[in-house]
Amino acid sequence: MRNSYDNLNQSAQYLKGVGPKKIQLLNKLNISTVKGLLYYFPRRYEDRSKFIPINRVRIGNTETIKGKVVTSGLRRTRGKMKIFQVAVADTSGVIYGTWFNQPYLKNYFKIDDEVILHGRVERYGNLQINAPEYEILKPDEEDNTIHTGRVVPIYALTQYVSQRYLRMISKRCVDEYSVYLKEYFPDKIVRQHDLLPLKDAVVNIHFPEQVDMIKAARKRLVFDEFFFFELALALKRRDIKEEKKGIQYNLKGDLIDKFKKSLPFELTSAQKKVVQEIETDMNSQKPMNRLLQGDVGSGKTIVSIWALVLCVQNGYQAALMAPTEILAQQHYQTINEYLMPLGLNAVVLSGGLKKKEKENVLGQINDGKINIIIGTHALIQDEVVFKKLGLVVVDEQHKFGVVQRVKLQKKGRMPDVLVMSATPIPRTLAITLYGDLDVSTIRELPPGRTPVDTFWINERKRADLYEFLRKKIKETNQVYVVYPVVEQSKIKDLKAATKMYEHFKDDIFTDCRVGLVHGRMKDVEKKEVMNLFKKGEIDILVATTVIEVGIDVSNASIMLIEHAERFGLSQLHQLRGRVGRGQKKSYCILLSEGKTEEAQKRLSAMTQTSDGFKIAEYDLLIRGPGEFFGTRQHGLPELRIGNIITDIDVLTQARKEAFDYLEGNPSFSGVEGEVLKEELLDRFPHNKDLILAR
Numbered sequence: 001m002r003n004s005y006d007n008l009n010q011s012a013q014y015l016k017g018v019g020p021k022k023i024q025l026l027n028k029l030n031i032s033t034v035k036g037l038l039y040y041f042p043r044r045y046e047d048r049s050k051f052i053p054i055n056r057v058r059i060g061n062t063e064t065i066k067g068k069v070v071t072s073g074l075r076r077t078r079g080k081m082k083i084f085q086v087a088v089a090d091t092s093g094v095i096y097g098t099w100f101n102q103p104y105l106k107n108y109f110k111i112d113d114e115v116i117l118h119g120r121v122e123r124y125g126n127l128q129i130n131a132p133e134y135e136i137l138k139p140d141e142e143d144n145t146i147h148t149g150r151v152v153p154i155y156a157l158t159q160y161v162s163q164r165y166l167r168m169i170s171k172r173c174v175d176e177y178s179v180y181l182k183e184y185f186p187d188k189i190v191r192q193h194d195l196l197p198l199k200d201a202v203v204n205i206h207f208p209e210q211v212d213m214i215k216a217a218r219k220r221l222v223f224d225e226f227f228f229f230e231l232a233l234a235l236k237r238r239d240i241k242e243e244k245k246g247i248q249y250n251l252k253g254d255l256i257d258k259f260k261k262s263l264p265f266e267l268t269s270a271q272k273k274v275v276q277e278i279e280t281d282m283n284s285q286k287p288m289n290r291l292l293q294g295d296v297g298s299g300k301t302i303v304s305i306w307a308l309v310l311c312v313q314n315g316y317q318a319a320l321m322a323p324t325e326i327l328a329q330q331h332y333q334t335i336n337e338y339l340m341p342l343g344l345n346a347v348v349l350s351g352g353l354k355k356k357e358k359e360n361v362l363g364q365i366n367d368g369k370i371n372i373i374i375g376t377h378a379l380i381q382d383e384v385v386f387k388k389l390g391l392v393v394v395d396e397q398h399k400f401g402v403v404q405r406v407k408l409q410k411k412g413r414m415p416d417v418l419v420m421s422a423t424p425i426p427r428t429l430a431i432t433l434y435g436d437l438d439v440s441t442i443r444e445l446p447p448g449r450t451p452v453d454t455f456w457i458n459e460r461k462r463a464d465l466y467e468f469l470r471k472k473i474k475e476t477n478q479v480y481v482v483y484p485v486v487e488q489s490k491i492k493d494l495k496a497a498t499k500m501y502e503h504f505k506d507d508i509f510t511d512c513r514v515g516l517v518h519g520r521m522k523d524v525e526k527k528e529v530m531n532l533f534k535k536g537e538i539d540i541l542v543a544t545t546v547i548e549v550g551i552d553v554s555n556a557s558i559m560l561i562e563h564a565e566r567f568g569l570s571q572l573h574q575l576r577g578r579v580g581r582g583q584k585k586s587y588c589i590l591l592s593e594g595k596t597e598e599a600q601k602r603l604s605a606m607t608q609t610s611d612g613f614k615i616a617e618y619d620l621l622i623r624g625p626g627e628f629f630g631t632r633q634h635g636l637p638e639l640r641i642g643n644i645i646t647d648i649d650v651l652t653q654a655r656k657e658a659f660d661y662l663e664g665n666p667s668f669s670g671v672e673g674e675v676l677k678e679e680l681l682d683r684f685p686h687n688k689d690l691i692l693a694r
């Protein structure tokens with residue numbers, strides 16, 4: 001028997017108007033099935049039951065106007081840009097739509113066409129909208145009632161898929177297939193949260209009967225999205241928490257005692273608290289699965305070393321994974337300083353190892369002769385086989401994907417896991433998002449740190465800046481100069497960084513020792529430069545973002561960031577975190593013209609706060625969760641409609657319902673459980689094993 005999922009999961013090609021060509025284009029929007037189209041929600045709406053007269057638009061506002069094309073023309077600027085412009089008039093006035101370098105538009109707009117333009121109104125002599133969204137109305141089309149005279153949906157598009165086309169097939173899809181959207185929630189949830197029936201929500205999110213229906217429709221769909229996400233998390237968490245027997249570590253022993261005695265400083269109270277949380281986890285039967293978040297420089301490393309020692313003391317091996325070679329090397333050195341005297345055996349698995357050496361090391365890891373293995377993602381390669389892996393630590397976990405973490409984890413039999421991050425997110429959000437992790441937080445810096453002074457300057461100050469640097473270097477300060485290298489223009493950027501280095505060395509700071517480090521250098525070379533810098537034998541280190549995370553050279557006290565506008569806020573904060581680690585007064589100097597409004601926001605945020613939690617929150621707000629977390633992170637699914645910041649209340653409610661549900665009906669029994677399970681698997685197909693675990 002066909003159930004409603006069979007209908008919903010058939011290809012969108014079953015719709016009239018969607019052929020083999022179109023389906024490929026729709027695929028680019030991640031639409032392949034009928035359900036995919038039903039869940040392809042509008043980006044915004046336009047109320048086309050009434051339009052504002054052109055003479056009433058406000059400069060600076062985003063407006064939607066309707067009128068007839070009165071002129072249309074293509075011209076070139078002196079800079080060889082092609083400008084296409086239409087004049088659109090209604091009975092009250094004229095407004096211009098202008099597009100740069102899209103000359104093909106002249107084939108679309110014909111005189112007397114009725115068109116809708118949408119965008120920010122400016123005045124350059126005439127009223128004008130730059131690169132407006134547009135739609136050309138075709139009065140003779142039978143389905144025009146879909147496109148105007150009502151509140152219409154506006155979708156995100158891709159090339160060769162027009163707004164009208166997408167709206168048309170969306171309407172067909174809603175008309176024909178929304179009947180198959182069956183309620184999957186128990187009555188109680190629907191009533192308690194005053195949710196619209198699912199079908200009505202989907203119909204109204206696309207083609208709202210009235211404007212005020214959009215809100216209710218949206219709430220229902222946001223709730224659903226969060227509910228199933230949280231249900232999936234709840235399953236994962238249950239799997240970790242209850243099903244498995246991990247390693248129960250003994251907390252007492254000679255080794256840990258010696259380690260405690262050897263600490264050169266007293267732990268901050270925040271560190272002590274986290275150590276306790278970790279000890280409780282490690283002492284328990286259940287595998288630890290903990291996220292440790294703390295601002296840059298808050299001292300996470302030493303806490304993780306504590307866990308390493310406990311692990312080794314109990315006869316297990318521990319692995320520490322870091323995102324960059326340089327950081328892995330640094331951790332190796334730090335760990336050696338602490339642990340070599342205790343007789344522990346650590347190794348760094350680096351890309352720079354010769355074949356023989358590598359084989360040798362791999363062999364010793366396999367034999368269990370080596371206690372602590374440090375490395376980059378080289379650790380997750382198949383050739384790395386542990387004898388008895390008991391603890392996995394992932395540093396700067398925001399630079400890794402969940403997949404990599406899990407892969408390393410799988411190299412042991414239910415090892416304890418500690419992941420660390422210096423891009424902290426608000427605690428409520430962390431608990432909600434990392435449903436499968438426990439969260440520890442360090443919100444305190446070790447004593448004796450002076451806050452880093454942050455300045456934002458532009459090119460005109462460059463000469464003064466050099467003076468300042470020279471003076472500071474005379475007083476034995478060390479300086480980082482960071483140059484952006486972005487993926488798209490890597491080679492060009494690298495050249496610029498290298499040139500900068502030469503310019504500094506040969507022209508500007510001829511009396512100083514200048515060094516260079518970047519990602520394309522051989523591992524041994526990087527290591528050598530970093531060692532020289534650490535030893536104070538380099539005054540100015542010109543670097544790319546290879547030094548962004550984790551690097552700890554306490555004598556370095558000045559961070560100069562070139563083209564600061566090209567870095568994200570969290571990245572800038574991480575870079576700043578490289579200084580202010582010692583007793584010396586530290587400075588972070590952002591060199592940037594900061595032209596765009598967004599860049600200005602970022603740069604001034606940097607000058608206003610040095611609190612990583614505030615920075616992260618702010619970054620999350622300006623970039624939105626998608627970009628903030630990156631697609632690789634956390635396994636946070638692509639959210640179609642919910643927003644983890646602005647919809648935090650709905651998220652919290654949905655989370656509670658999801659966790660309560662699983663507790664009340666752990667094996668999804670009964671008809672009610674069956675339908676819920678079906679929807680969950682439809683959304684998260686990989687969760688099958690977790691559900692069947694019961």
Ligand code: ADP
Binds near residue numbers: 297422550554
């Ligand atoms: P992050 O949290 O950014 O990884 P690190 O672990 O690199 O920070 O620590 C930064 C510096 O602070 C290191 O040089 C470390 O030795 C030092 N440190 C850590 N904890 C303390 C403490 N309790 N007292 C003094 N210095 C500390």
Ligand code: MG
Binds near residue numbers: 301
């Ligand atoms: Mg660190």
